[in-house]
Amino acid sequence: MNDNCYVFLGPSLNKQKASSILDAVYLPPAKQADILSLVRNNKPHSIVLIDGEFGQSLSVWHKEILYALDQGVKVYGASSMGALRAAELEKFGMHGIGKIFEDYRSGAILADDEVALTYLPSELAFSCVTIPMVNIRSTLDRAQSLGLISSRVSTELKKILHSVFFADRDLKVIVEILNNEGLPTALSEKIFTELYIDQKQIDAIAALNYVNDRHANNDTPNKITSFKFERSYTFDVLEYQDCMNHDGVRFRELAKYISLHHKDLETLSMAALNREATLLLATTLMIGVNNNEIEEEVGRFKKKHGIIATASYLHWLIENDINEEEFEKLMKQNAVIRKLQTWQISRQAAKETTKLLLDQCRLMGEYSAWSVRKNNCKNINKDLSKDFPSKSFSDSNKELSEMFLYHVQRRGMPMTTTLEKWMMEACFQGRSDLYHELRKSVGADKALDALALEFASLIRI
Structure with a gap:
């Protein structure tokens, strides 16, 4: 299994078929913070976003895709949520593939519910329960090209079917609507069974083939330079609250668990808040530190925790779910706190501490x-x-x-x-x-x- 490439896949394509096309790690439909967690924890070469949740969970956020691109990850989108996000983020470096992506990009379709459908859980292979509007459009286009319906009827049916709530748009409802518009039952059923076009599946296959060809040609990730990634308060909330750690536990859930089970939560919380208050005071007093002071703090921390060796240090980073940049930030904060404490000690004079x-x-x-x-x-x-x-x-x-x-x-x-x-x-x-x-x-x-x-x-x- 290629653990450098990750695919978010659900009802658009059978996993077994997908695996025969592209060697990758297959994950269920993406929800908010999944891509951010993946980039933080696994540092992938490429991500293929096909399916994503948006009703039962919050949708994958544009900013986390931008973060992945900024980190040099190749991000591809097609078929469903991936096509929608790729059309929105193409100018930032996300690569879209397939007809659905092209239709979103051109403005031929606009609404999110064009790709929405209901489906069964993973235990039942994400089998589709309703029919997405993009598949209805392609199917009616095929019926029109075969002369089974006129252009006027095709346009009218698309308008009527699009007005139906996506979770109610199953085969039975579709056939009833076609019947009400004057199409015989046999013809209606034939159009959406024998002539049915699964556009989402077609685009998903195209995307996997495309990425497989890129891998075969030893395509390497290049950092997108057409934009500057800017962090924000909302992004920090997403990263520090909803991201999953290396054990698959979201940070917010871990904090709640610690709060319920730590034998001395009051002392732990006070130490954490005192640290934050001290840093706030240091900012107010404009206390700064130089590189030597930070390096000294790094050395002290590594000695204390027995992680002087590079391998031990890297293992500690993984176990504690932070990267080197975040570690350096913590050490800089420690250096600032220690500088403030040294000043406080000097103020005590003969009283000492x-x-x-x-x-x-x-x-x-x-x-x-x-x-x-x-x-x-x-x-x-x-x-x-x-x-x-x-x-x-x-x-x-x-x-x-x-x-x-x-x-x-x-x-x-x-x-x-x-x-x-x-x-x-x-x-x-x-x-x-x-x-x-x-x-x-x-x-x-x-x-x-x-x-x-x-x-x-x-x-x-």
Whole structure:
């Protein structure tokens, strides 16, 4: 199966027949956000839009087709929704094929319901229930060319049948209308059975043959340059709400599911909204970042999440449903937030971030537990001080890096930046301050380890 070409197909042509013409991935009739999702997740070489939904779901949007064209994807349209969209977007690079497309382009037909019909679900092979107006027109044209009806009768029948709601336009209704206009039942039935022209099927076959020939000639995608794609608020809504991720789940549905099942939704939501509020403040304050600051943020993020290797990074992008451009945007935002936080830390001066940190622990329900742990560490260090008198930092500078490495490895803390920057962000007032706090912590850890070993040896005895 050619996973570089995707075809949206339903009632216009049997899938088995289509597959014998063009090797491609066949998808059901397109609805809104399907093409956008396909381009984001699969990066196809070409898309053939034949069938699309418009009654039971929102129709595939022009802007998502423009997005596909802007991304260098070849987009072809024919037969049904594809013919309609191709006529509308031809000047932007969408390629239309077939009589129905030509009729829409020339203005011979205008209404959306010319190609509309009702059909059965995919389990029943999208079998047609009603007859589309484009097929009625071609069939009546054939009857006229064979001398079975006059030009006047053909024109009048087209006008009457077009006035019928598309979902009611089945064979029975059509034959009744022809009878009412003076055509014998036998002739009416013959016209729409033996002489029936399935124009939508003819055009679908033509489109698949056309695309197959282009592939056979090694046609490569070329980015359309006749327009500049402009994002809009509405397009962003479509992309961030209705697009499907790599698991086939729409982003809106995923967010709702998380909202229902996340054990601490309040904290998650607050963090997300605080991030947005911080970015808004940064915009107001006109805080900018340079490329070095962004690259530093990229490095920190990759270290933290273990995706330094290119393969791991690319896999992370796929798993998280974002592309490299979106990732870079996130990292730029992180750099802006960190710059604003650095400014905030500097404003605290001698107060450091002590109250801010403790208040956050209180809000998270962790303050009491941390206080107890610190008190235990303090008591252990009281006993240790009898055997290990305190040292000045000037005498013990060489121990700092060793103790810090021991500490972060023991606690599984990711070290994503330099020690100097980490100290600043953690509000340690230089290496001496960090050294004395580390000595207490590491001393308590090693004392507990020694006690655990002693207890284990007693058990073995």
